[in-house]
Amino acid sequence: MTSPVRVRFAPSPTGYLHVGSAHSALANWLFARRVGGEFLLRIEDTDAERNRPELVDNILEMLRWLGLDWDGEPIRQSDRGELHLAAVETLVAAHAVYACDCTAEDVQARNKAAGGKPGYDGFCRDRGLEPGPGRALRFRVPDEGRTGWDDLVRGEMSFANADLEDFVVVRGNGKPLFLLANAYDDADMGITHVIRGEDHLNNTPKYLLLQDALGLTRPEAFAHMPLLVNEQRKKLSKRRDDVSMASYRDAGYLPEAMVNYLALLGWGPPDGIEVRPVSEIVDLYRLEDVNPSPAFFDPKKLSFVNAEHLRALSTDEFLARAEPFLTRGVPSMEALRVLATEAQERVRTLTEVEPMVDFLVVDEPEVDEDSWTKAITKGKQVPEMLDASITRLDALAADAWTAEVVQEAIGAAAIDAGLVNAEGKPQLSKAQGPVRVALTGRTVGLPLWESIAVLGRDRTLARLRSTRGRLG
RNA sequence: GCCCCCAUCGUCCAGCGGCCUAGGACGCCUCCCUUUCAAGGAGGUAACACGGGUUCGAAUCCCGUUGGGGGUGCCA
Numbered sequence: 001m002t003s004p005v006r007v008r009f010a011p012s013p014t015g016y017l018h019v020g021s022a023h024s025a026l027a028n029w030l031f032a033r034r035v036g037g038e039f040l041l042r043i044e045d046t047d048a049e050r051n052r053p054e055l056v057d058n059i060l061e062m063l064r065w066l067g068l069d070w071d072g073e074p075i076r077q078s079d080r081g082e083l084h085l086a087a088v089e090t091l092v093a094a095h096a097v098y099a100c101d102c103t104a105e106d107v108q109a110r111n112k113a114a115g116g117k118p119g120y121d122g123f124c125r126d127r128g129l130e131p132g133p134g135r136a137l138r139f140r141v142p143d144e145g146r147t148g149w150d151d152l153v154r155g156e157m158s159f160a161n162a163d164l165e166d167f168v169v170v171r172g173n174g175k176p177l178f179l180l181a182n183a184y185d186d187a188d189m190g191i192t193h194v195i196r197g198e199d200h201l202n203n204t205p206k207y208l209l210l211q212d213a214l215g216l217t218r219p220e221a222f223a224h225m226p227l228l229v230n231e232q233r234k235k236l237s238k239r240r241d242d243v244s245m246a247s248y249r250d251a252g253y254l255p256e257a258m259v260n261y262l263a264l265l266g267w268g269p270p271d272g273i274e275v276r277p278v279s280e281i282v283d284l285y286r287l288e289d290v291n292p293s294p295a296f297f298d299p300k301k302l303s304f305v306n307a308e309h310l311r312a313l314s315t316d317e318f319l320a321r322a323e324p325f326l327t328r329g330v331p332s333m334e335a336l337r338v339l340a341t342e343a344q345e346r347v348r349t350l351t352e353v354e355p356m357v358d359f360l361v362v363d364e365p366e367v368d369e370d371s372w373t374k375a376i377t378k379g380k381q382v383p384e385m386l387d388a389s390i391t392r393l394d395a396l397a398a399d400a401w402t403a404e405v406v407q408e409a410i411g412a413a414a415i416d417a418g419l420v421n422a423e424g425k426p427q428l429s430k431a432q433g434p435v436r437v438a439l440t441g442r443t444v445g446l447p448l449w450e451s452i453a454v455l456g457r458d459r460t461l462a463r464l465r466s467t468r469g470r471l472g
Numbered sequence: 473g474c475c476c477c478c479a480u481c482g483u484c485c486a487g488c489g490g491c492c493u494a495g496g497a498c499g500c501c502u503c504c505c506u507u508u509c510a511a512g513g514a515g516g517u518a519a520c521a522c523g524g525g526u527u528c529g530a531a532u533c534c535c536g537u538u539g540g541g542g543g544u545g546c547c548a
Contacts, residue, residue: 012548047547104545117473118544136546154477163475171546178548202476202543226478233540261484264497268485272496291485293478294541301484301498311511346510356509375508407507428507436508444509 005037007193009063009070010077010182012044013055016244017062019297020197020228020236023262027225028195029068030263030285040189041074046181048078062245066255067278075189077181084176087184087214088169091139092131096213097169099135100124119165137170139210147205152193152223152287159205167206183207187216195223195287198294199235223287226266227294236297243297252325252350257306264305265295275308307348318344322353329361335454342446356446360455365441365463375433375443376471381417382434386468388413389435390461398457403449410435410449438467 009025011017032039041063045051060074091097102123111117120138129135141164148158169180183206186194201224211218228236236243248258259278268274269284313321319340323330330336336357343356359365376382392409414426421427432448439448439455452460 010548014548044548050547100546115473119474138546157476159476165544168546173546175546177546182548197542198477199542200548203548224477227542229541231483235542264484266484268496270486272486274485274497291478295485296483298483298498304498307511342510345512348510410507426507430507432507442508446509448507 005032005035005192006040006190007032007037007195008040008042008186008189008191009068010042010044010185010196011059012047013052013059014047014050015238016055016246017059018236018238018241018243018245019248019262020243022062022066022068022245022258023228023265024195024197024225025063025068026066026259026262027223027285027287027290029070030282031193031195031223031287032071033282034285037192038071039068040072040191041070042185042189043074043076043078044178044182045076045078046081046175046178058246062249065249066245066259068259075185077185080181080185081176083188084181084184085174087180088137088176090214091169092137094213095140097137097139098125098127098166099129099131100138100166100168101129101135101172120167122166125166133174134172136168136172138166139169139206139213141166141206141209147208149204149208149218150221152195152221153226153290154224154292157201157204157222159202161205161209164205164209169210179203179206180210183210184214184216186219187211187214192220193223194219194221195225198224198227198292200224223290224292225290226292228265228297229294231296233294233296235294248302252352253302253306254309254321254350257309258302260309261302261305264301265297266290266292275305303348310347310350311344313344315340315344322350325350326354326357326361328354328358331357331360331454335360338450338454339446342450346446355442359440359445359451364466365439367437367441368443371437371441371443375437376467379434380430381419383468383471384417385413385419385431385434386438386464386471388416390464390468392416393452393457393464394461396457401453401457403447403453406452407449410452434467435464438464 007028009028011021029039031037043056045056063070100123107120107123110121110123111119114121124138125140131137142161145161146158147161148156151157167179168177170176204222208218230236230241238244249255256278260275260281263281263285264274267285267290269276269281310318315337319333319336339357343353346356347353389410392413393406396405396409410431411426411428414420414428414431417431419427419431433443436445436448437443439452439460445451
């Protein structure tokens with residue numbers, strides 16, 4: 001009987017949660033949820049210099065937003081200092097580490113003299129220095145043999161010990177380093193599968209050697225996830241790529257769409273259906289099926305996936321999600337509901353809802369210059385069309401103001417204005433241009449008749465007259 | 473430099489020795505539908521990096537080359 005699965009996401013609060021870390025977190029979460037294991041959170045905040053506590057809040061907030069719920073309380077690595085120190089004692093007692101007082105400059109100078117090879121040269125290995133202030137502790141890496149592991153994504157992996165340098169485990173100030181804290185905590189917390197980014201691949205043999213030296217149980221397996229890269233094929237970096245999760249949330253992306261898209265990076269469902277509920281992805285996702293090559297984070301496809309999820313929402317749900325993005329005012333729910341399904345079909349992000357419905361809440365529509373040029377300045381029979389529209393619509397009773405009636409009126413106006421085709425039918429395509437710009441300020445938007453119906457008789461006529469007035 | 477990883481359309485994924493004249497998706501292009509824009513429908517564009525093996529047979533296995541990336545901290 002194998003032990004129950006337990007995985008962890010171990011972010012370091014040195015930056016906001018970005019799509020790359022979220023991708024790793026997701027792989028952990030999907031794995032744990034499918035097999036009924038535990039998904040733990042461990043904040044790796046041992047570097048006091050670079051830690052920003054407020055970033056922990058951001059990381060937790062974004063994980064919650066994505067729906068990647070974790071089990072138990074987040075563990076702070078900084079609370080585990082004593083355990084790490086005890087582990088250091090074990091290493092010292094076992095002679096697995098030795099003291100070293102070389103400075104980085106010393107090492108570099110010797111390397112230069114020796115032919116320019118970077119890395120530690122083992123200078124202090126046999127000097128028998130006593131551990132003490134200012135002296136780092138280095139791990140005595142075996143000269144021979146290989147250290148390997150089972151990698152769910154990449155198969156059997158192994159490194160020659162001879163290629164590993166004697167890495168530092170404890171700083172000169174007595175503070176244990178990431179490698180030690182990480183390897184120790186994973187074992188101590190009973191982590192069975194270590195799922196992380198490929199950038200940790202080179203750390204893994206050191207990690208394993210450390211656990212061996214401490215007499216700890218190694219994880220059953222690892223999974224080194226493909227890196228997410230930008231269009232230059234470089235690892236996504238928070239510095240140059242603006243990939244913070246919060247910025248996507250604020251740009252109107254749905255968390256389920258983000259999760260869906262992230263899952264598609266390095267993996268594809270067996271039935272080829274890419275856009276689907278997260279619950280289905282939980283059932284289908286397999287680390288064994290993850291493609292090990294780096295994947296480009298494609299905003300265009302994210303956009304498509306988001307649009308699909310947006311359309312799958314019920315009207316009420318769509319409105320609820322869109323509401324926080326209506327910063328210029330929220331039209332009445334009755335008004336919104338009429339246009340909601342139309343808007344839902346057209347937007348790719350929630351931020352795109354506002355420009356489609358803001359004509360309902362502003363006093364005067366903001367006129368888009370290009371739209372004005374296109375439909376008014378360069379339009380045909382514009383004054384005639386506006387005049388005819390005003391006449392026809394003004395003739396309608398307020399209680400007969402429906403999309404159907406409005407459509408008929410505009411059609412009649414088009415005929416009045418001479419906008420007819422060979423068969424004498426109104427050219428609605430041309431006729432609606434000036435009217436749309438007069439009412440919404442733009443040439444593109446939601447279906448006009450419905451928009452007019454919702455805008456109401458008074459405002460519609462007022463805007464048409466105002467625009468007609470501008471033409472002189 | 474050294475170590476390591478990766479290598480199928482522009483992008484993501486499928487393919488795990490014959491079903492491949494390589495499939496799906498995004499993007500892009502054309503057409504249809506149409507009150508604008510979308511959505512939808514129908515088409516189209518486009519890839520196995522290269523060279524050696526292994527095999528009756530290779531996109532699939534092995535080796536090399538090339539290319540890309542990651543690591544190489546008393547950061548995580």
